[in-house]
Amino acid sequence: MSYNHQAIEKKWQERWEVTGAFHANDGSGKPKFYCLIEFPYPSGAGLHLGHPRSYTALDVIARKRRMQGFNVLYPIGWDAFGLPTENYAIKTGRKPQDVTAENIATFKRQLKSLGLSFDWSREVNTTDPEYYKWTQWMFLEFFKAGLAYKTKQPINWCLSCKIGLANEEVVDGKCERCGGATEKRDKEQWMIAITKYAERLLADLDGVDYLEKIKTQQRNWIGKSEGAEIIFEFSPLPKGGSRGVAGTGTAGIPVFTTRPDTIFGATFMVVSPELARKWIAEGWEASGDVRAYISQALAKSEMDRANSEKEKTGVDTRLRVVNPATEKEIPVWVADYVLGGYGTGAIMAVPAHDERDREFASKFNLPIVDCPLIPIEEAIEKVNGKRVTQYKLRDWVFSRQRYWGEPIPLVRCERCAREQGTGNSEQGTGNSEQGTGGWIPVPMDQLPVVLPDIEKYEPTDTGESPLSAIDEWVNTTCPKCGGAAKRETDTMPNWAGSSWYFLRYIDPQNKTTFASREKLEKWMPVDLYNGGMEHTTLHLLYSRFWNKFLFDRGFVPASEPYARRHSHGLVLASDGTKMSKSKGNGVNPDEIVSEYGADALRMYILFMGPFEEPVPWNINGLVGVRRFLERVMRYVDDNGVEKNPKFKIQNPNIEDRNTASVLERHLKKISDDIEAFKFNTAVSAFMSLLNELEGKSLSLEQTKRLLIVLCPFAPHVANECWEMIGENGLVEDQAWPQFDERLLARDTVEIAVQVNGKARGTITIAPDADEVVAREMAVANESVVKHLEGKEIVKVVYVMGRIINIVVK
RNA sequence: GCCGAUGUGGCGGAACUGGUAUACGCGCACGACUCAAAAUCGUGUGGGCUAACGUCCGUGUGGGUUCGACUCCCACCAUCGGCACCA
Numbered sequence: 001m002s003y004n005h006q007a008i009e010k011k012w013q014e015r016w017e018v019t020g021a022f023h024a025n026d027g028s029g030k031p032k033f034y035c036l037i038e039f040p041y042p043s044g045a046g047l048h049l050g051h052p053r054s055y056t057a058l059d060v061i062a063r064k065r066r067m068q069g070f071n072v073l074y075p076i077g078w079d080a081f082g083l084p085t086e087n088y089a090i091k092t093g094r095k096p097q098d099v100t101a102e103n104i105a106t107f108k109r110q111l112k113s114l115g116l117s118f119d120w121s122r123e124v125n126t127t128d129p130e131y132y133k134w135t136q137w138m139f140l141e142f143f144k145a146g147l148a149y150k151t152k153q154p155i156n157w158c159l160s161c162k163i164g165l166a167n168e169e170v171v172d173g174k175c176e177r178c179g180g181a182t183e184k185r186d187k188e189q190w191m192i193a194i195t196k197y198a199e200r201l202l203a204d205l206d207g208v209d210y211l212e213k214i215k216t217q218q219r220n221w222i223g224k225s226e227g228a229e230i231i232f233e234f235s236p237l238p239k240g241g242s243r244g245v246a247g248t249g250t251a252g253i254p255v256f257t258t259r260p261d262t263i264f265g266a267t268f269m270v271v272s273p274e275l276a277r278k279w280i281a282e283g284w285e286a287s288g289d290v291r292a293y294i295s296q297a298l299a300k301s302e303m304d305r306a307n308s309e310k311e312k313t314g315v316d317t318r319l320r321v322v323n324p325a326t327e328k329e330i331p332v333w334v335a336d337y338v339l340g341g342y343g344t345g346a347i348m349a350v351p352a353h354d355e356r357d358r359e360f361a362s363k364f365n366l367p368i369v370d371c372p373l374i375p376i377e378e379a380i381e382k383v384n385g386k387r388v389t390q391y392k393l394r395d396w397v398f399s400r401q402r403y404w405g406e407p408i409p410l411v412r413c414e415r416c417a418r419e420q421g422t423g424n425s426e427q428g429t430g431n432s433e434q435g436t437g438g439w440i441p442v443p444m445d446q447l448p449v450v451l452p453d454i455e456k457y458e459p460t461d462t463g464e465s466p467l468s469a470i471d472e473w474v475n476t477t478c479p480k481c482g483g484a485a486k487r488e489t490d491t492m493p494n495w496a497g498s499s500w501y502f503l504r505y506i507d508p509q510n511k512t513t514f515a516s517r518e519k520l521e522k523w524m525p526v527d528l529y530n531g532g533m534e535h536t537t538l539h540l541l542y543s544r545f546w547n548k549f550l551f552d553r554g555f556v557p558a559s560e561p562y563a564r565r566h567s568h569g570l571v572l573a574s575d576g577t578k579m580s581k582s583k584g585n586g587v588n589p590d591e592i593v594s595e596y597g598a599d600a601l602r603m604y605i606l607f608m609g610p611f612e613e614p615v616p617w618n619i620n621g622l623v624g625v626r627r628f629l630e631r632v633m634r635y636v637d638d639n640g641v642e643k644n645p646k647f648k649i650q651n652p653n654i655e656d657r658n659t660a661s662v663l664e665r666h667l668k669k670i671s672d673d674i675e676a677f678k679f680n681t682a683v684s685a686f687m688s689l690l691n692e693l694e695g696k697s698l699s700l701e702q703t704k705r706l707l708i709v710l711c712p713f714a715p716h717v718a719n720e721c722w723e724m725i726g727e728n729g730l731v732e733d734q735a736w737p738q739f740d741e742r743l744l745a746r747d748t749v750e751i752a753v754q755v756n757g758k759a760r761g762t763i764t765i766a767p768d769a770d771e772v773v774a775r776e777m778a779v780a781n782e783s784v785v786k787h788l789e790g791k792e793i794v795k796v797v798y799v800m801g802r803i804i805n806i807v808v809k
Numbered sequence: 810g811c812c813g814a815u816g817u818g819g820c821g822g823a824a825c826u827g828g829u830a831u832a833c834g835c836g837c838a839c840g841a842c843u844c845a846a847a848a849u850c851g852u853g854u855g856g857g858c859u860a861a862c863g864u865c866c867g868u869g870u871g872g873g874u875u876c877g878a879c880u881c882c883c884a885c886c887a888u889c890g891g892c893a894c895c896a
Contacts, residue, residue, distance in 0.1 A: 083895065217813055223812095306810050308810050533890055535896085614815085616821075624834040630849095681833080752828075757876060761829090803877085805877060
């Protein structure tokens, strides 16, 4: 018998839809369980196998929780703004809106075909103006709180296309589109001061249940280090700039170091090309070779610069400073292994204690001086330094010069700017009402600022957003003074909408706020969040930050959005490489579903390998799971179901203890494996169970238990079998089984007998037998005896229920 | 380069807290059913030596700890994810 999966799956999917089986209930008195997957980016390629891997796993958990009596929220939506859609739209001459709508329709059809228990009534879409209205409103909250500010940041610029490029569009320093050269250019960008939350983002990790490797990644990304800032004074004062080197504010150069105790070994100083460039801009008269080195260094990518295997480069600035500990004059070099964005952009080089400094010193013949270390506190005091905590975390670049994103809802008013009498706001300083540099928030009643429907949305060759070319959209009136004003034409990064979507699921139709306080209190925090390891640093950190900010503003009830975070590994192509469009080694889930059925795909994707690790896709293994499902149906069918539903499956008297125990142990293992995210061994336990049941019969009640536990994995087959045995309703409405301790216990166990650590036989023994009994049986064992002959027993190690090892001489 | 992970049969993988390595599945071989095939069912399947009973070797490599190591420690090699404007 081969079951007709297409008919069965359609039938039960319709049944679930009609009965609203998976709708979360805001009014329910049951305990809540908020189960979240990272919502998909609806790309043109359609669903790939990574999606079902994550969604099926959490579907198993969501379904189990419902049967355990929880009110489950398992929602779905679309993270639909972004570069790939925009690029595709440009290439094909279509509108991103249309492309997105089409992609969403495809994704929706594909996801529905998998029988996932999403609550489709709460679907959200980040590109829907009713959604991004609130993204914009939240941005304005950041702005009002002084956390959004504008500053110059480098962007990648293609010299021939004359457009700004995302990092991803720059391959080996070349433009991905035309292959031409790219360079870094400075552009005014909106920033969000996530660094103000660095300490809390770090500290609060202690209170959440994330996989340890995820916490570690977050901690490293935040990169807290404690050290000192120490000023090295110039000797003599360089030319140009009245305050020593301009911008330092002192007659010296501050450095950040985590090792002030090594200061006696600081034989030279190295400054970053960025800092040197800043000095030049402020009046320092650098020599030609220094200028040339700086411009060449700034063209490199950060990763190239950080690569310590590459030979060190650098040039002497001819500036001299004094080591405050030794009071000796030391040279100042500029080198690209010092990064501009971290610390003060300058380091004291201690070649005796730092690998990179040593390498640099050897190459350029700089002195390497061994130094006795002194206590850190003493060192800081001696050189008049101050304790400083540094973070690697940087502020969030929040502008994109692109069309397909949320417009930043600010208006630039020259008149208001003049009246405020300030220029652009300084980095992250409280600019709540004053000093916003003429940037006026669009009032709440005018949100959303809707993306204009335009024909031409290619990037402009000025580096501005395509929106800047639309005069009728750009020109507006100032909400504050009513005068002429211009809209901000930058849009937000894709990360914006995905930073708070879990809040909108809670109250997706709300017109007056992003989600009502009452509902937020009911559902937050998310009880379980699953996503890819590739989102561990950026998205996870951004959304934690975003939620903390809303918490501080009093808008959400929990400071941490996710109580628990898990992750899944990539699904690779069968050759173990990443699936990619260009290689054409992708797999379309539609074909699998149509040929083998959704249940087979669901179970196989869980069976393939450990959930957290990458697994290569191999269609061959799928037949094994399909065979298993066939076997389940045949077993249920053969096991007594005449088509008369009154006929019960078996005489309950046949329920022998051995079979009952086998069933109980397997179902318990499966139930436990779900909790441990060990879906692969859960599936193999099902297979083992069926092997064990071969030729044996279950009672009706036992069969029902089996089907209930199967339901989260293969919901269509489980429901079909449920109907076959004459039961009404949905398996989903049943309660998850309790397990009977008496059936789980074993009467005897087989344990290994080792002689000198080598397995020589087995004995069957009570699980709690004592050593005397075990030893007696072991030494009597036929295959053990000959290894003991003529030897003296030195020691016996007995581990109850596991092993007995006889050590002989 | 930095941060995080992984490495076990022909293949995907299992192994609790250090306790019989290779569960489960795929593939393959043989057998049953069949005129035949498919499907299904059964048996076998890490490598060497052996007619067999057995026995030795075996979890990326090299060391170490232990009665006992896939598991712990040290060093190394290889592969994968992230590195801030991809999502």
